Amino acid sequence: MTASTASHPLGRYGWTDVWAADFAPHEAGGLRPGRVVRVDRGSCEIVTTAEDGRVVIGRAGVGPVASADPLLAPCTGDWVALDAEQGVVRVLLPRRTAFVRAVSSQRSDGQVLAANIDQVLIAVSLADELDLGRVERFLALAWESGGQPVVVLTKADLVPDPVTRSYLVEDTERAAPGARVLAVSAATGQGMDALAALLDGTAALLGVSGAGKSTLANALTGADAQRVDATRDSDGKGRHTTTTRDLLPLPGGGVLIDTPGLRGVGLWEADHGVAQAFTDVESLARDCRFPDCSHGAEPGCAVLAAVEEGELPLRRLENYHKLLRENERIAARSDARLNAELLRSWKRKKALGRHMMERKRGPQQ
Template structure:
């Protein structure tokens, strides 16, 4: 059976909210139609079909206790919906990009932040919130997502020397990552971001509370739709004014996902340092005289030479070491968890066989 073709009208409506597919899966239910998840609430989901928003419930299998959280609908997903009262989300369609982090706590579990976005705006205030090491951590997560990062430095109108902050960050964040300093309250100042929010484009905002994500969203919307709040003077931290992720359609034709502030940015263990903004450091390490160089006191160490000559920023090197060790620990935790799950499945199957042998099939 050939894939189910969309009508020109439906395809045009979906294209407004980032749809890139020309047809539905060939096994899609006959009455199913696609829509995009624009918000998730305790009571269900809000969907957007390109013409209007409406509420829907997930199919029962998504709510099972053992269901993989990564397979459940997330904000940004395109889903197949079956009509009803209420409509039901039948299936999550393949994702182009997935931005995720490790959830807080000891147990390793990934938490999806947003899907099907083209760009991730890493938002940081040019006040006490400015932290190049934290920005590097965000960029490591973004590199794994498949989306492209843009660093947005807000509160440029309050900064003592925004140009110096950009120069400091550029020493830590090599091109082609874009770095912009803006006044989030000014539509004219944030207008350059519209280059990544053209019709059909999607982007997500990430950053700590008080960084100005909701203020930035309101300026791009041209209206005060997202709640905003003041920050503490001692540390420039704000309270959570955005309580859930929400996909909003902008006048420019693009879609923007606003997210609550993140207090913790844990690596998932699946990130890679050699393909990220630290690729140059990984390449430097390959030039060391000894393959097992610890970059401490060994002769012929290319890393120490770069540090001595000023070609490698010391703070960037220290953060690289920190992230490398954290990534290794996260990867070990992930491997151990997968091993435990595998062992549990084997034990469950063995127990099932013993019960069948003793009592027979029922």
């Protein structure tokens, strides 16, 4: 970031030389740069600048950039070219990174939860039994997004024994190679300074319902930006206190994108993400006797040897296989959808061509 972009009114919202260069062709047309703060049906809230340079937040229509494809629709974190006079978004600037999940296990659509992110904060509640398989799933998507993952173990005050808490952190670290793991408590402030010091640029906050994301977001932003409800006593799950994806400015600069609690986290074309989340398995695989070893029952499998020696947990290997299979199914369905769309497009063009030929020939006598 240069001095010019650092002093730009939108600098604290993530404006950089890269975005300035992408926006330059649209500036001549009288458009203004802005960033999507929240998306509603048919419109969104945009943080932009007024004529006098003040930072303002206003609502704008998204008609010109609306899309039936969830991957192409405007999303919180997007940078846009805004027609301030008409109150409409004219252009979505190309995304640099994005956290994408499958909409559901029965469909082949992806959904962007946060765009142009630098970090992914994965909130995991210590009030519940630690689900390392779910952590690995989030990590695969986080690595695939292009952001740097940070696993945030929330509600650490509910684990008062420091030895037990240390074991939980160590277990999570073994399941999260390359990612930072922090145990924090928004209630007591434990670990919050360390977490705040890690934040840089745009951080997306994700997790399941009841993970304490809204409380964490309020603590990080220094304001009651998000409503907080207690979790249900029956199952410890939350009530979706955050219902929209919101871009919130942080006191020390940068922004936080808070998201609703997720019930399901399906993979979406996460080949790189799965490999990055399981770098230990991938590293061991390089020593297998056969280059196409599936780490199932082949002789000379270095991965299975590591499991037998206690170096690699069997649970982790099984989850690695599970995520690979799921990712392959999603990729196959996505390819099938693409092929179907191409076929429909070809049929439309063929029908149009036939219609034009019939018009040229004129009515048959």
